[in-house]
Amino acid sequence: MKVLLSGDEAVAAAAFDVGVTLGTGYPGTPSTEILEYFEQLGGRAQWAPNEKVALEVGVGVAYAGCRAIVTMKHVGLNVAADPLFTAAYTPVDGALIVISADDPGMASSQNEQDNRRYAVAAGIPMVEPSNSQEAYDFLLQAVEISERWRIPVLYRMTTRVCHAKTLVQRVKLPVTAGQRLGKYEKNAFERSMIPAHARPAHRRLRDKLKQIAAWNESCSLNKLVPGSSELGIITSGVSYQHVREAAPEASILKLGLTYPLPVELLRSFAAGVKRCIVVEEGDPYLVEGARTAGAVVEGKLEQYRFGELNVNRVRRILARDATPEPAPAPGKPPALCPGCGHRTAFTALRNLKAIVAGDIGCYALGVLPPFEAIDASLCMGAAFGVGLGLRHSLPPEQARRVVAVLGDSTFMHSGLTGLAEMIYNPPSTGFVVVILDNGITAMTGFQEHPGTGRCLDHTKTNRIVIEDVVRAMGVKNVYVLDHTADPERFEALVGESMEKSELTVIVARRTCLLATRLINKWEKCELQ
């Protein structure tokens, strides 16, 4: 029977059906639901402190001969890039699928980087589904590719694939290898990447990619939709769906395995039509690849590089319409919830005229009126580094006003190394850090993290206590308070700390209002 599933749910279902041993990742829109649904189905899923750790855990699972999925949003792959590039060199025994959920149009992100570039840069095959059925089917094939060539596969999705619900038919698979216990086989020559081992490993990687490219010429992940010889369109992912509607008459080459590209297929398709145009969201990735392959193709105008595509924009691309596009009607922008503890914190910081190095989370909304209390927000954990750099460089009277603000989940994700930097290279004016601890990863929809003391499935585990870590690492001035209980005291404390030439960390602890009921429920379940 067909069921309506989001792309995220479909991937999770496929991972479950194909016997994935472990799913790990860090929450990030639009990827978060994959692991949550995988866990609901009965799969073993874990939140890692960050994407780098998640990928490393996934690599270990795959080295042990079991199957792993590792999920993250596009910017998460930046964090996981270090293990990714070298994991490409080392053979996996079980499938390792790295799922990157890109966010063209930035519905909920700080940039719209196009992670297809990572497949090229790291040298790993890339699979791109265009709807939930493909999200399901292609994952099964990605597992085959990963195990056949013993290589990690980049599974690239986008917001409209992750969050659109479309009909899915699941298949009945036999109980598979992934559900067995792992088996260790020593293979240090291929897995311990000292230079002497890595040099031949790089050559092996390039050989694999050559083989996969040849296989891709006739691979079932790619699809030809016959049509007019006047217009041919090369596309992939959700753009394909818009293309089918915008140009029902066109011949279409839809690629599912988008790295390494099938060069012969691209060339022959382009040669078979009078006008061949590449329709893709984001960077000119496919068009550059097709041209490198020797295909004569048109690309989209630069204005369509920005934002996500839709049927109307594809029509404009095909018409080479360079006129300005109508601006969408302004809706009501998101805001910090009424009663949110972050409101208290930003009111105080605004009153103190602090220069705030912010971070990534709900509290990034502190940049908007009525607070306008944030001066910069870059990436996870950046509040520490950016704030310290400002302190090192500004005249003392300004430097004293610099305060770093980040959340509890962000602190666990990549605040710990920033904290080490602060202690190791303290600015002469000291530094003030406010950790807004609302007890949950709120922005992405209430996910657990190492500071909550509960696992992904909300059962109890070891809890990392933020203030204990901060003290243990050597910060003397550590304060823990509910800033909403006494906003004046909080403001005074931040103000006094700004005047000292010392390192201060203030943990402002107030549970997210929207999460309180959920957290109480999870804690109660545990008691029974």
Next chain:
Amino acid sequence: MSEYKITNIVVAGLGGQGVLTASDIVAEVAATAGLDVKKSELHGMSQRGGSVSSDIRFGTEVFSPMVPEGEAQFLVATSVDQVSVNTSVLSPSGVVIDPTSLKDAKLRNPKSINIALLGVLSRHLDFSEEAWLAAIRNNLSESLQEANVAAFLLGRSV
């Protein structure tokens, strides 16, 4: 205009008004009827009290998950001020369904506005009342079902 026979519905409102629940129900009703269905919206940042909209499309075969501008037959808005934000999706003959569509009918619980408007919408679509009620029950916790079934029937009777 698209040459495919597709019904396009946009449900719009503010975060917390049940826009996504309403669109889940419409999608389920269409899927149960054996149609191809796609439903799409943005999650995350857009839900912090800001404008939210969800696109539902169904027919014999649906491609894009997003309703193209100017092609929605129905705009269901749980908040009157979200109509103008979304009118560009409506086709020239498109129908707006918003709280004013309920006229004088009084809701027992104003939170059921999303489901009451589905009742109004249901009059325009060729699905059985049983199918709607089943989908409403499938998508709401038991404690909310009675009030929402009542809200649906109220909207349907306007």
